[in-house]
Amino acid sequence: MFRSARIGDSFRKLQYSKYTSGLEYIESEKGQLAISENKIEVDKTLVLFGLNGSGKTQLLKELSKGNDSLGNIKFKAKDNSEFYYFSPSELVVSIKNSIENKTKNFGRALFEEKLNEYTPLILAEDEIKKINYILATDFSEILVYELEAEQPDEPEIPYFITTDSSGDVRCTSNLSHGEKYIITLVWFLKYKNESSLLFDEPETYLYPAAQKRLIEVLVILMDPYRNQIIVATHSKDVIKALRIAKIVNITKFRKNEFLINDDYEDNASIMGIIRPVTLLMVEDAKSRAFLDFIRDEFNLDDRIGKQSIIISAKNGFGDINKIYSSILDFDGFSFSVILDNDLEVKGEIPKNLESISLTLPGKMNPEYDILEVINRKRENFVSAFQSEHQYTVAQFLQTAIVCDDHDFFVELSKLTEIKEFDIFKIGFQIWLEDADNRRGCENFIRQLESNLQH
Incomplete structure (x- = not known):
């Protein structure tokens, strides 16, 4: 298990670091059928989604070849950027076919004898922990034999021998597709990759909880100052897990024309990730930012099972009663008033707000x-x-x-x-970093959960 603090820190580094290579923007020009144009600036992470055949994979492959367009879509990369296209489905098939060809050509006995000519890479304990975390497995040792490819310009073929905590030993041929995929991914990102990653349908072979854990490990493994992550997916679990990403929908028309859209509300609705809304009202901009940080650090929306919208009063606490009275006229929202702790210290919380309010963690404000x-x-x-x-x-x-x-x-x-x-x-x-403050945040979230349930 990886501590949430480590995962959160990795997401923050990825979000706020200045990357030196990768995609700068994509834009769609007007065409005969694509009647509007759009230019989208790209940050450290980008998620592409759309129907089957919408062009997601095509775009990733054109980018990996160093091309700058796909139909009426143009993309601009930073100078000296390199991209690596990674597809779990293609990867597993390629490994399976390559190993089968080698064992067929040499015979099983001779193939196993030839393995002795290689010095295997022993995955470090931390890398095995990542694999076990994603897959909920219990591998204790993983050996990686980096075999020559059948063609000189092709990458090495990883061949695995794994041992679990019970002493059971398995090789690549006896591993599931998901196990082959995740072991290869962790090995590749840790020991081979120096490029931005073009990740085509990372959810392949994985159940929903494993998809979320994969994204967490992916963010830990990527170099936040150099590598960009661009994902094409059909999975709302991947999109929710990669919460800092720019989300772009691709629609394909005839004649190789495309339309791109980065409107978050539209795209979230299409993917079905809009949840019931709760309004959290705070006193001012600093309190709003503070609560926003807590929301990101502690996965607040997942914890309370709602999409939270944080609004701040324009003129401080004096506006809270007016906002509260107005919100009462709206249906479909749950709400809570979040006050600075100094009001409770001073005993200044109004009676009419006591039942639906709580205070931010901390000593004062x-x-x-x-x-x-x-x-x-x-x-x-x-x-x-x-x-x-x-x-x-x-x-x-x-x-x-x-x-x-x-x-x-x-x-x-x-x-x-x-x-x-x-x-x-x-x-x-x-x-x-103060343990008391972290506990205070946890207590605050538990109290908020309780308030919203009632």
């Missing part, structure tokens, strides 16, 4: 609590920035009155040219 921890852990805060910003941040901390300066994040944003709420999030991560 998010801005105060995060500034307080920055003041205590200045070295941690400075080291969380990229090296080119660390001196500026350290100098700023020497002059700023951290716990009293309401403009702290604004001023530091101006100096570093880093977005104010990205700096706020760095402070949140340091705040979350």
